[in-house]
Amino acid sequence: xxxxxxxxxxxxxxxxxxxxxxxxxxxxxxxxxxxxxxxxxxxxxxxxxxxxxxxxxxxxxxxxxxxxxxxxxxxxxxxxxxxxxxxxxxxxxxxxxxxxxxxxxxxxxxxxxxx
Amino acid sequence: xxxxxxxxxxxxxxxxxxxxxxxxxxxxxxxxxxxxxxxxxxxxxxxxxxxxxxxxxxxxxxxxxxxxxxxxxxxxxxxxxxxxxxxxxxxxxxxxxxxxxxxxxxxxxxxxxxxx
Numbered sequence: 604x605x606x607x608x609x610x611x612x613x614x615x616x617x618x619x620x621x622x623x624x625x626x627x628x629x630x631x632x633x634x635x636x637x638x639x640x641x642x643x644x645x646x647x648x649x650x651x652x653x654x655x656x657x658x659x660x661x662x663x664x665x666x667x668x669x670x671x672x673x674x675x676x677x678x679x680x681x682x683x684x685x686x687x688x689x690x691x692x693x694x695x696x697x698x699x700x701x702x703x704x705x706x707x708x709x710x711x712x713x714x715x716x717x718x
Numbered sequence: 719x720x721x722x723x724x725x726x727x728x729x730x731x732x733x734x735x736x737x738x739x740x741x742x743x744x745x746x747x748x749x750x751x752x753x754x755x756x757x758x759x760x761x762x763x764x765x766x767x768x769x770x771x772x773x774x775x776x777x778x779x780x781x782x783x784x785x786x787x788x789x790x791x792x793x794x795x796x797x798x799x800x801x802x803x804x805x806x807x808x809x810x811x812x813x814x815x816x817x818x819x820x821x822x823x824x825x826x827x828x829x830x831x832x833x834x
Contacts, residue, residue, distance in 0.1 A: 646825040708760035
């Protein structure tokens with residue numbers, strides 16, 4: 604069985620400050636890892652993913668996440684946030700075996716960026 | 719290329735009525751997943767379907783809930799005799815058939831069900 608823990612339910616931060624959203628997972632098998640972002644009353648958008656290769660992955664809007672197998676973590680970071688980054692962020696895992704598998708989500712972290 | 723379509727976006731039902739939620743996957747995607755999001759919670763997997771087949775329904779409640787993905791037309795999530803606890807946002811996702819992107823799921827805007 605797999606599970607995901609997002610350690611912070613809410614993260615308030617000032618504009619242009621750095622931010623880290625924490626994600627830890629547990630799994631008995633190899634996993635793929637994802638971060639999704641949800642803006643109010645919208646669906647989820649894929650922000651970035653780790654499938655294999657470099658453990659540091661980046662998105663087009665300045666976010667990055669690092670897969671740490673020994674600590675079973677996949678924390679999301681941004682060096683300087685904007686007001687428009689205010690949203691809910693979900694970490695998710697799925698088994699890497701088989702072509703198609705369900706996603707297991709964390710409870711989400713609400714990022715609130717203040718001017 | 720249109721994304722995942724869901725309708726209706728909002729649905730209000732009285733207790734005991736039936737709710738029918740529709741999902742059209744992205745063009746070329748034949749794998750559909752349904753998830754439920756309760757208030758202040760993350761998404762919970764319900765069911766995974768391919769055309770005309772249910773592959774994994776381990777997250778579906780045993781009673782009142784059913785899903786289908788016919789050869790033609792959208793995937794349907796049906797909730798019979800709704801209760802207040804069914805009030806939630808229901809999200810559909812689809813994934814492509816081939817390539818590395820088959821590991822990614824693309825989400826629709828969701829259907830927000832309110833049971834009164």
